[in-house]
Amino acid sequence: xGMNKNLLRVSIILSLICLGWFINDGFSKGVKNKSMxxxxxxxxxxxxxxxxxxxxxxxxxxxxxxxxxxxxxxxxLPSDAFSPKRQQYHAxxxxxxxxxxxxxxxxxxxxxxxxxxxxxxxxxxxxxxxxLGTTALISLxxxxxxxxxxxxxxxxxxxxxxxxxxxxxxxxxxxxxCQSKKCVMYFSNSLRDTDVKQxxxxxxxxxxxx
Numbered sequence: 142x143g144m145n146k147n148l149l150r151v152s153i154i155l156s157l158i159c160l161g162w163f164i165n166d167g168f169s170k171g172v173k174n175k176s177m178x179x180x181x182x183x184x185x186x187x188x189x190x191x192x193x194x195x196x197x198x199x200x201x202x203x204x205x206x207x208x209x210x211x212x213x214x215x216x217x218l219p220s221d222a223f224s225p226k227r228q229q230y231h232a233x234x235x236x237x238x239x240x241x242x243x244x245x246x247x248x249x250x251x252x253x254x255x256x257x258x259x260x261x262x263x264x265x266x267x268x269x270x271x272x273l274g275t276t277a278l279i280s281l282x283x284x285x286x287x288x289x290x291x292x293x294x295x296x297x298x299x300x301x302x303x304x305x306x307x308x309x310x311x312x313x314x315x316x317x318x319c320q321s322k323k324c325v326m327y328f329s330n331s332l333r334d335t336d337v338k339q340x341x342x343x344x345x346x347x348x349x350x351x
Contacts, residue, residue, distance in 0.1 A: 270312035
């Protein structure tokens with residue numbers, strides 16, 4: 142009888158040890174899978190884009206969204222997006238090309254071009270995005286002081302790039318245009334609007350982020 146009790150105790154102990162291993166292993170796998178599926182942002186340079194700018198933007202976007210940001214190799218600027226009549230590139234055509242060529246990327250994707258963009262309804266756009274999608278696009282062209290015949294201002298340029306990048310990526314998280322002129326989601330009808338707003342979300346828009 143005493144022997145049976147000892148065997149029973151050993152059996153219970155071994156069962157508890159195995160259960161512990163199972164729980165720990167399952168927990169580890171859960172953490173690993175959660176980490177692997179974590180949201181991220183990928184920058185896709187289209188054409189020739191300054192590497193230093195990409196690195197700076199990636200770091201700043203990581204701080205704003207608190208997500209990892211990677212930089213993909215450059216892809217070719219689609220020639221069929223160019224309108225000889227307007228001397229601009231059709232934003233939607235480039236956006237669709239980015240979406241198709243980077244479908245393997247996880248999370249959000251931000252295409253970056255250094256050409257003037259337009260959509261048929263407007264004279265120009267600073268960028269475009271898929272509302273509730275995962276792909277966005279910004280142009281650096283009109284964010285430079287030199288575009289308007291003014292002296293170069295690198296610090297101001299980088300601030301504008303960040304604001305437009307955050308704005309377009311915000312759309313991919315389901316955010317629409319905000320009425321607050323200080324919020325990054327405010328619609329920039331002109332470069333002055335971009336300069337007035339901040340690179341962060343207002344409290345109301347921040348609450349809407351996942």
